[in-house]
Amino acid sequence: MSPTTGTFLPPLKTSDVDGIVRALQDDGAAFMPGAISPELAARACKKIDELEHQEGDDHGARGLLDHYKCVFNRDPFWLQFIDPPGLIDAVEKLMGSQCHIIGMSAWRCFPGFNGDKTGPIGMHIDQIFVPMDEELLVTGRVHLPVFIATMHYYLVDITEDLCPTWMIPGSHKSGRGPGKKAAPTGHGGTLGGEETAWNGVEAQPVLCKAGDGMLFRSEVWHAGSANRTDRVRYLLQVHYAQRGVAQRFPPYIKFRHNPVVMEAASERQQRMMGKHRISAYG
Ligand SMILES: O=C(O)CCC(=O)C(=O)O
Numbered sequence: 001m002s003p004t005t006g007t008f009l010p011p012l013k014t015s016d017v018d019g020i021v022r023a024l025q026d027d028g029a030a031f032m033p034g035a036i037s038p039e040l041a042a043r044a045c046k047k048i049d050e051l052e053h054q055e056g057d058d059h060g061a062r063g064l065l066d067h068y069k070c071v072f073n074r075d076p077f078w079l080q081f082i083d084p085p086g087l088i089d090a091v092e093k094l095m096g097s098q099c100h101i102i103g104m105s106a107w108r109c110f111p112g113f114n115g116d117k118t119g120p121i122g123m124h125i126d127q128i129f130v131p132m133d134e135e136l137l138v139t140g141r142v143h144l145p146v147f148i149a150t151m152h153y154y155l156v157d158i159t160e161d162l163c164p165t166w167m168i169p170g171s172h173k174s175g176r177g178p179g180k181k182a183a184p185t186g187h188g189g190t191l192g193g194e195e196t197a198w199n200g201v202e203a204q205p206v207l208c209k210a211g212d213g214m215l216f217r218s219e220v221w222h223a224g225s226a227n228r229t230d231r232v233r234y235l236l237q238v239h240y241a242q243r244g245v246a247q248r249f250p251p252y253i254k255f256r257h258n259p260v261v262m263e264a265a266s267e268r269q270q271r272m273m274g275k276h277r278i279s280a281y282g
Contacts, residue, residue, distance in 0.1 A: 004207055005031050005204070005205075005206050005207055005208055005212075005214075006031065006033070008169055008204045009023070009027055009029055009030070009031035009169060009206075009214070010023070010031070011031055011032070011033045012030050012031065012032050013032065013086070014032050014035050014084060014085070014086040014087045014213070015085070015086035016086070017086060017089045017090045017093060020032075020086075020087070020090035020215065021090050021093050021094055024090075024094055024146055024149060024215065024216075024217055025143065025146075026170070027169040027170055028167075028169060028170060028171060028172035028173075028216060028217050028219065028220035029167060029169060029214055029215065029216035029217070029220055030090075030214065030215045030216075031206070031208075031212070031213075031214050032087075032212065032213045032214065032215070033208065033209065033212045034209075034211055034212065035084070035087070035151075035153060035211060035212060035213030036081075036084075036153060036211045036213070037211055038209070038210045038211045040211065041153070041154075041155040041156070041210040041211040041234075042155075042210070043077075044081075044106075044153070044155050044234070044236055045155050045156065045234045047075065047077055047078075048066075048068070048106045048108060048155075048234055048236075049108075051066075051068050051071070051074065051106065053066070053068070054068075054069075054070075054251075055250070055251040055254065056069050056070065056249075056250025056251040056252075056255075057069050057250075063110070064109070064110045064111075064112050064113040064114075064227075065107070065108070065109055065110065065113050066106075066107070066108040066110075067105060067106075067107055068105065068106040068107075069103065069104075069105055069249075069250050070103065070104065070249050070250065070255065071104045071105065071106045071236070072101065072104040072261065072273060073249075073255075073257065073258045073261055073273075074258065074261075075261070076260065076261050076264035076265070078104060078261075079261065079264060079265055079266075079269050081104070081151075081153065081236060081238055082101060082104075082238065082269050082272045082273070083266075083268055083269055083272060087151065087213075087215070088268075090215070091149070091215075091240050094146040094149065095146055095147070095149070095240055095241060095242045096242055096243060098243040098271070098276065098279075099240055099241060099242055099243055099272075100240075100241065100243060100247060100271065100272050100273070100274060100276070101238060101239060101240055101241075101247070101272050101273060102148065102239045102240070102241045102245060102246065102247045102248050103237070103239040103247070103248050103249065104236070104237065104238050104239065105236075105237045105239070106234075106235070106236050106237075107233070107234065107235040107236075107237070108232050108233070108234055109163050109224075109227050109232065109233040109235070110227065110232055111227050111228075111229060111230050111231070111232075112227065113163065113226065113227040113233075114225070114226040114227070122178075122194045122223055123166070123168075123178045123194040123195060123196055123203065123221050123222070123223045124177060124178065124194070124221070124222065124223065125177040125178070125218060125219050125220065125221060125222075126148065126150065126218040126219075127147070127148055127218040127219075128175075128176070128177060128218070128219050129147050130144060131175055131176055132144075132175040133175055134173060134174050134175045134176070134199075136175070137172075137173040137174075137175050138173050138199070144172065144219070145242075146217050146242075147217075147218060147241060147242050147245055148217065148218035148239065148240065148241040148242075148245055149215050149216060149217045149218065149239075149240050149241075150215070150216060150218070150237050150238065150239050150240070151213055151214070151215045151237065151238040151240070152165060152206075152213060152214045152215075152216070152235060152236075152237055153211075153213050153235070153236040153237075153238075154206075154208050154209075154210065154211070154212050154213070154214075154235060155210055155211075155234035155235060155236060156210050156231065156232070156233060156234050157208070157209050157210050158206065158207055158208050158209075158212075158233070159207060159229070160205055160207060161226075161227075161228040161229050162227055162228075162229045162231060162233050163224060163225050163226065163227045163233040163235075164205035164206050164207055164225055165205070165206045165214070165222055165223070165224065165225075166196075166203040166204065166205050166206070166222060166223045166224075166225055167203065167204060167206060167214075167216065167220055167221065167222040167223075168196075168197065168198050168201055168202070168203050168204070168220070168221045168222070169201060169204070169220075170198070170199065170201060171198040171199075171201070171219075171220055171221035172217050172219035172220045173199075174198050174199070174219075174221070177221070178194045178195040178196075178198070178221050179194065179195050194223075195221075196223075198221060203221070203222075203223065205225070243276065243279075247274055249274075257273065257274070261273075262275075
C-alpha cells in the first residue's frame with residue numbers, strides 16, 4: 001500500500017502563501033487538501049459533463065478520454081479557479097505580478113483509460129527551460145525560478161486504481177527529464193518504461209479526496225495512470241506561467257476571448273487571461 005499523499009507532501013492550506021512558495025522550491029509541489037469544497041468539486045464535474053468539444057480539444061484515446069482545452073473561455077463559472085484567495089498570492093510570488101494562465105484543461109478519464117491515445121503517459125516533465133547539472137540545484141548553489149506551474153483540482157476521490165497522478169517530490173532538482181530504462185515493477189503496470197525514481201526517491205501516487213489540489217512546477221517528474229475502476233476521473237488543470245511564457249490557447253490563431261467571460265471577469269482575472277499592459281516587446 002502506498003503512503004498517503006500527506007506523508008510525502010506536507011498538507012498545506014491555500015491561505016499559507018509562504019508555505020506554498022517554499023514547497024514549490026523544496027519539493028517542486030504543494031499539496032492542498034480541501035483547496036475547494038466537495039460541493040464545488042461536484043458542481044465542476046456537472047459543468048464538465050455539459051461541455052461540448054471545440055476545435056483544439058482532445059477526445060481521442062479510443063473514446064476513453066475527454067480533454068477540453070481553454071475551459072476558462074467557455075463560461076464565467078470557471079473564473080473562480082483562476083485566482084482563488086491565497087493560492088493566487090503564492091502564484092504571483094512565484095511567477096511575478098504580471099503572471100498569467102497559459103491554459104485551463106478539464107479531463108474526463110473513463111474506465112479503461114490509460115494515459116493518452118498512444119499508450120500510457122509515462123513519467124515526464126512538462127517543460128524545462130534551463131537544463132543543468134543536478135549538483136548545482138541539489139546543493140542550492142542555483143535556485144531555479146518557477147516558470148510554469150499547474151494546479152490540479154481533483155474533482156472526485158482519487159484511489160490508486162482511479163488514475164492518480166504519480167510524482168517524485170524534489171525531482172525538479174535533477175535539472176533534466178526522466179530517461180528510459182527497463183520497465184519498472186510495483187506500479188500496477190500503470191507507469192511506462194521510464195525512470196520512476198530520482199535521488200533515491202520513488203514515484204508516489206497522489207491519493208486524495210474530491211476538492212483537494214496540488215500545485216506543481218513544470219520540471220517535476222510526474223505521470224498520469226490508469227483507470228481500473230468503473231468510475232470516471234474528473235480533473236481540472238489551471239496552468240500558470242510567468243508573463244514571458246506564451247499562452248497556449250488552441251485553436252491558436254482562431255482563438256478569440258469570449259466577451260461574456262471577459263465582461264464578468266475582474267481586472268486581475270482579465271490580466272490572467274491575457275489582457276496585459278504594453279511593456280518591452282509589446
Ligand atoms: O493525469 C494526470 O494526473 C497527469 C496529467 C499530466 O501528466 C499532464 O497533464 O502533463
